[in-house]
Amino acid sequence: MELNPASILRDRYRITRLLGQGGMGAVYLAYDLALEHEVAVKINHGNNPDSAAQFINEARLLAGLRHPNLPRVIDYFLEGSSQFLVMDYIPGDDLKSLVEQRGAFAPEQVLQWAEQLGAALSYLHRQNPPVFHRDVKPANLKLTAENEIILVDFGIAKVADATQATAAGASGFSPGYAPPEQYGTGRTGPYSDQYAMAATLYNLLTGRRPEDALQRVLGQVAQPSAHAANPGVPSRISLVLDRALALRPEDRFASLEDFVRALTDFNDQSTQRIIPQTVPQSYFPPPPVIPPPGPPPAGSSDRQPPRRYPRLRLAGPGVLVVLVAAAVFLFSQGRPAALIPAVFTRATPTRVPVLVSPTPSPEPVIAPTNTPALTATATSTPTIVDTATFTATVTLTFTATPQPTPTALPLVGGGRALAFVSDRADGQTLQIWTVKVSLTEQGLPQAGDFSQLTFDPGDKQQPAWSPDGSRLLYVAPGEVAANGLDIFMLDVTQPGAKPVNLTARAGDDTDPAWSPDGQQIAFTNNGRGDRVRMVDVMDADGSGLHRLSVDLEEFNPAWSPDGQWLVYVVLARDNNILYRRGQADQFASGEFFDYKAISGRTGQVASPAWSPDGSRIAYIQLVFPGEGRLMSMDAATRGDKIVELTGSGLDRQPAWSPDSQWLVFASRRDGNFEIYLMRATGQDSPQNLTLSPGRDLWPAWQP
Numbered sequence: 001m002e003l004n005p006a007s008i009l010r011d012r013y014r015i016t017r018l019l020g021q022g023g024m025g026a027v028y029l030a031y032d033l034a035l036e037h038e039v040a041v042k043i044n045h046g047n048n049p050d051s052a053a054q055f056i057n058e059a060r061l062l063a064g065l066r067h068p069n070l071p072r073v074i075d076y077f078l079e080g081s082s083q084f085l086v087m088d089y090i091p092g093d094d095l096k097s098l099v100e101q102r103g104a105f106a107p108e109q110v111l112q113w114a115e116q117l118g119a120a121l122s123y124l125h126r127q128n129p130p131v132f133h134r135d136v137k138p139a140n141l142k143l144t145a146e147n148e149i150i151l152v153d154f155g156i157a158k159v160a161d162a163t164q165a166t167a168a169g170a171s172g173f174s175p176g177y178a179p180p181e182q183y184g185t186g187r188t189g190p191y192s193d194q195y196a197m198a199a200t201l202y203n204l205l206t207g208r209r210p211e212d213a214l215q216r217v218l219g220q221v222a223q224p225s226a227h228a229a230n231p232g233v234p235s236r237i238s239l240v241l242d243r244a245l246a247l248r249p250e251d252r253f254a255s256l257e258d259f260v261r262a263l264t265d266f267n268d269q270s271t272q273r274i275i276p277q278t279v280p281q282s283y284f285p286p287p288p289v290i291p292p293p294g295p296p297p298a299g300s301s302d303r304q305p306p307r308r309y310p311r312l313r314l315a316g317p318g319v320l321v322v323l324v325a326a327a328v329f330l331f332s333q334g335r336p337a338a339l340i341p342a343v344f345t346r347a348t349p350t351r352v353p354v355l356v357s358p359t360p361s362p363e364p365v366i367a368p369t370n371t372p373a374l375t376a377t378a379t380s381t382p383t384i385v386d387t388a389t390f391t392a393t394v395t396l397t398f399t400a401t402p403q404p405t406p407t408a409l410p411l412v413g414g415g416r417a418l419a420f421v422s423d424r425a426d427g428q429t430l431q432i433w434t435v436k437v438s439l440t441e442q443g444l445p446q447a448g449d450f451s452q453l454t455f456d457p458g459d460k461q462q463p464a465w466s467p468d469g470s471r472l473l474y475v476a477p478g479e480v481a482a483n484g485l486d487i488f489m490l491d492v493t494q495p496g497a498k499p500v501n502l503t504a505r506a507g508d509d510t511d512p513a514w515s516p517d518g519q520q521i522a523f524t525n526n527g528r529g530d531r532v533r534m535v536d537v538m539d540a541d542g543s544g545l546h547r548l549s550v551d552l553e554e555f556n557p558a559w560s561p562d563g564q565w566l567v568y569v570v571l572a573r574d575n576n577i578l579y580r581r582g583q584a585d586q587f588a589s590g591e592f593f594d595y596k597a598i599s600g601r602t603g604q605v606a607s608p609a610w611s612p613d614g615s616r617i618a619y620i621q622l623v624f625p626g627e628g629r630l631m632s633m634d635a636a637t638r639g640d641k642i643v644e645l646t647g648s649g650l651d652r653q654p655a656w657s658p659d660s661q662w663l664v665f666a667s668r669r670d671g672n673f674e675i676y677l678m679r680a681t682g683q684d685s686p687q688n689l690t691l692s693p694g695r696d697l698w699p700a701w702q703p
Helices: 049-063 095-102 107-125 190-206 213-217 235-244 256-264 270-274 318-332 337-345
Strands: 013-021 025-032 037-044 073-079 082-088 141-143 149-151 418-422 431-439 445-452 461-465 471-477 485-491 509-514 520-525 534-539 553-559 565-572 575-582 590-592 605-610 616-624 627-634 651-656 662-667 674-679 696-701
Touching: 013 037, 025 082, 049 073, 049 082, 095 141, 095 190, 107 149, 107 190, 107 256, 190 235, 190 256, 235 256, 418 461, 461 509, 461 696, 471 509, 485 509, 509 553, 520 553, 553 605, 565 605, 575 605, 605 651, 616 651, 627 662, 651 696, 662 696, 674 696
Parallel strands: 534 553
Antiparallel strands: 013 025, 025 037, 037 082, 073 082, 141 149, 418 431, 418 696, 431 445, 461 471, 471 485, 509 520, 520 534, 553 565, 565 575, 575 590, 605 616, 616 627, 627 651, 651 662, 662 674
16 A cells, blocks of 8 residues: 555545655655644555454554653554554654764764663563564664664564464564574564664674675675674674674573673673673584494394395205205295295395295285195105215105185285386396385285386486376486486386486486476476576476576475475585475575474485375485485474484485375385385384395385
8 A cells, every 4th residue: 555645544644755665564754633743654565364453452562662762653553454553753864874874883872872772672572461673773773863762663563472473464574684583484582682683783883784694594694793894893892792693592692681781781790601702603503423324323213134145054964854845835835936046045024024026027916815735745765875875765746726816915005106216127227116015914014016117228216206196207317418417207108108308408407396286397406507406397398497496505395285385405504404485476485494493403304205195294314414314294383293213314215105104215224225114103113125135215106
């Protein structure tokens, strides 16, 4: 809503002129026809309709405030979707204009203003409930003829509510002066006004605007101390400001009063305990020292690796007896003769009967309904040569009943095949394979019907099924070697179909992720000159390419099942932080996924995967480069209810089953990369599905 000069608002306020305008609204000079004096009319635009009641409640509280360094709120009202505050008009220049005209102010003058500003903010914080201004900056400090400052503009002030984060109707920030927690929907408090006040004093003392908090968090810029920016600022004051400008709220002063006392009362010995010996230079803790990859620590909750190639010690006459017994046992179990070598080459994992065929088989995974009847007779006529040797003749007779019609076992997870990457064909090239995962009559998972899907040269990785399960994306070297890795699409409904290269361009294209409607594909590309990874989106046929990332290094995109959000990882100063973009602004801007803590309570994040029912996000909490612990967190509360599912620290690449009840992932916990299956609740141990001497990676469940 735009107000024209000479127009009359509410039959009382005649608009004189525009005083200032910003992203949240505008401030007008007006004449109060009832009280016959000048007033300032603040209008907020574009607010959530649900915030009207909140605005009225907060405006009533503001109207009751009385402090010499605060203007009075005279009136408040709503018109349409706009909110209005009518306040005392404070003539004179604001400190932003004065800094631009004159440069930095003397420390003695700034400290005098600091006491006045601190008194006004402390008064707001002592209200019941407390009031947080949330927009302290030089432009909102008016200087009177008596050399006193007045803190104006309550347009985005917030009344404290312990149960809610920042309301949409009151959101906003001023880059350089807003603390990190004010970006997105973070929880603000008195510590937020402390940060903004320190940033304001920094500007008044140095003549330069502080660096943007978000850029500091992401490691894009460093904040020089006030003393470094202006040697005329005493080191003691500079240290105090450094602490109040800490990126973590808990690293700032315990209260605004403590901050002002440390600034202004140099003779108070208690301030010596407030000033830190060193000032944190980064929001983030230093990255952990990563030990060389090794076996899981002792006492891990996951099962210990079995010995993959047990030795069989068979000698003397007992060899024949063992062979006969093995043959009888295999036939009694209904196993094909082709599996006999497996008895001597592999240890069966605990609780998981896994059928592994050396060649792809079109047969479905089945369970026999009964066992063929078998009989065996043996005769032995020894011929004694001497006391050390003898020969034996064994005759075996088998009689088997006809094999009944097999009954197919139910597949795990409500899907079809599980795609994964393996070099089991030739021991060298990673190709796409599929396997069927079913449940036995005892409810245990088993794998079978292994089938190779790709055969062309070049390692494949990161398979991703389309929502209807008809097309499979994967990453492989492109036809032009200089272009690096490309994203290919294979139509699995067309036998013999050739894969189509969707991204034949410079740079490595990785991390393909289908949108829930199957119309778009998000992925990562590092083709920019500096090789920084960025998130791009294209149509399913490779057209309509556009970039979402701007400055930050972003990768590992994953869509929410409703298509409203795209989560991804941001790399900032060696920290992997979970971010998200929303459909509301066409995924143009990103925000921290965990709005309660800037770096997030998730730890170092890799490979986020949204469950098909939308309730949880699985991810890898990094321990070693590229791998760590499998975690799961509540998607709705964005960082709450985090569950550690595995503890080996050697896991990677999680994928959900279509029914959201199971998770598969790759791990080298058994000394070699294999695919593992576990319930999404984490209530039982992961089960090894692939059991191959080769590498098995990148599982993806076909819907």
